[in-house]
Amino acid sequence: MNRRNFIGSTMTGGVMLGAPQTRLRENPRQPEVILERDQSGQPHQGKVLAAIQPHCDDLPLFAGGTILKLIREGYTGILIRTSNDEMAGRGATVGDVVRNNEADNFEVARRLGLSRTFDLHYRNHEFDAVAAAELRHRLIFIFRLMKVDTVICYDPWGDYEENPDHYVTARCVEAACWMAGGEWDQPEHFAAGLRPQAVTEKYYFARGPQQVNRVVDISSVIEQKIEVNLANITQGPAGENGAALRRRLAEQRLRLPILGNDDATANREYIRHFVLHEDAELGRQHGVAYAEPFHYIGPKASILDDYIRKNAVPL
Numbered sequence: 252m253n254r255r256n257f258i259g260s261t262m263t264g265g266v267m268l269g270a271p272q273t274r275l276r277e278n279p280r281q282p283e284v285i286l287e288r289d290q291s292g293q294p295h296q297g298k299v300l301a302a303i304q305p306h307c308d309d310l311p312l313f314a315g316g317t318i319l320k321l322i323r324e325g326y327t328g329i330l331i332r333t334s335n336d337e338m339a340g341r342g343a344t345v346g347d348v349v350r351n352n353e354a355d356n357f358e359v360a361r362r363l364g365l366s367r368t369f370d371l372h373y374r375n376h377e378f379d380a381v382a383a384a385e386l387r388h389r390l391i392f393i394f395r396l397m398k399v400d401t402v403i404c405y406d407p408w409g410d411y412e413e414n415p416d417h418y419v420t421a422r423c424v425e426a427a428c429w430m431a432g433g434e435w436d437q438p439e440h441f442a443a444g445l446r447p448q449a450v451t452e453k454y455y456f457a458r459g460p461q462q463v464n465r466v467v468d469i470s471s472v473i474e475q476k477i478e479v480n481l482a483n484i485t486q487g488p489a490g491e492n493g494a495a496l497r498r499r500l501a502e503q504r505l506r507l508p509i510l511g512n513d514d515a516t517a518n519r520e521y522i523r524h525f526v527l528h529e530d531a532e533l534g535r536q537h538g539v540a541y542a543e544p545f546h547y548i549g550p551k552a553s554i555l556d557d558y559i560r561k562n563a564v565p566l
Contacts, residue, residue: 282464285547286537289471293325299397300328301450302365303390303404303424305378305416306336307356308480308487313456314403315363315476316469316530317543321401322364323472329367329397330360333386333420338375340486351485358482362475369393378419383426386419390427391437395445401452402428406546409457421455428453451550456543465547466533470540473523473530480522493521 302318304310310318310330322328336352337345353370360368371389373381393399405412407421430436432449454465469476481489494514500506509524510517527541534542 282462284463284537285465286539286542287465287467288539289320289468290324295321296325298326298400300326300365300401300403301331301394301397301399302328302363303331303333303402303420305332305334305405305414305420306339306375306486307332307352307359308339308483309405309417310363310403311359311476311479311483311487312526313458314454314543314545315479316472316541317454317467317545318363318365318403319472319475319479320467320469326401328363328365329369329393329399330356330363330365331369331371331390331393332356333371333373334375334378334416335370335372336375336486342485348485355483355485355487359479362479362482367397373416376414376416379415381419383419383423386423387427387430388437390423391431392440392445394427394431394450395440395448398448399431399450401454402450403454403456406455406457406461408546409455409459409461411459412457417458425453453546453548455546455548457546461544462546463544465545466537466542467545468534468537468539468542469530470534470542473527473541476527476530476541477519477522480526481518488522488526489518491518493517493519496521 300318300321302310302314318328335349336356337349340348340352342348342351356370357368371386373386402424404424405417405421407418407425409418409421412418428450432447434441434447454467455461480487483489491514493510494517497506497510497514497517500510509520511520530541530543533544534540536542
């Protein structure tokens with residue numbers, strides 16, 4: 252069963268309209284929000300980003316624009332998918348669903364500009380039965396191997412998350428980020444030539460309420476984000492939702508002009524107007540066309556280093 256219903260019914264004339272799942276953002280403890288805009292040049296050159304998702308449609312929906320922006324600004328990146336996606340999407344058998352989602356996931360990575368994909372293949376919807384230490388250890392190895400500086404993933408502190416794949420992955424990622432920097436966690440890695448590698452920057456997204464302290468302007472990459480979402484044919488918004496809607500309307504002698512006159516246009520514009528409508532709403536709130544919200548955690552400033560810089564004198 253699909254985890255998101257991109258087409259929902261209305262009570263008028265049997266017409267089917269888009270109804271992406273709502274992401275609530277209200278939080279009485281809401282911190283100050285920083286708007287992250289495009290940066291010129293490649294200020295992140297030399298840094299490595301790990302984009303992590305349990306399922307192949309998570310990043311495209313919630314963080315695709317931010318990934319595209321950061322890659323354009325100099326990051327190199329990898330994609331880590333933790334599940335095998337066996338429970339969501341089209342196929343005659345479970346094997347078909349797994350294979351089709353795997354193909355979509357590789358295409359998502361390509362369209363996001365991520366140079367390498369790691370599939371961990373845990374059973375879809377069964378992460379509450381996964382040994383957290385095992386998943387954490389695998390992530391630590393990848394973070395050290397690829398020298399990851401920044402992660403984008405589900406928020407380990409997001410409220411009302413119903414899917415165990417999401418919250419188990421998120422919590423293991425959060426733990427692995429700091430453990431990867433230790434010298435006593437899995438020291439056998441060092442015998443293989445790896446070194447400690449703490450992940451010091453995190454962009455966390457959520458489906459439900461969370462503390463949002465950063466909003467990323469993705470206006471300049473919105474067309475690319477639509478292209479990334481079009482890669483998810485097996486599950487997600489690219490399964491002819493726009494085209495199917497246009498055909499159903501035609502059967503009722505109706506049409507939506509925004510869907511155009513062909514299936515390709517209908518699918519693209521369906522994603523723009525219905526699937527990514529929250530990106531547009533959030534953008535308007537912050538004076539930009541499109542935006543994505545995050546709980547952002549950056550490198551911690553060292554009080555000692557700052558004091559030494561200001562007060563140290565020559566011997």
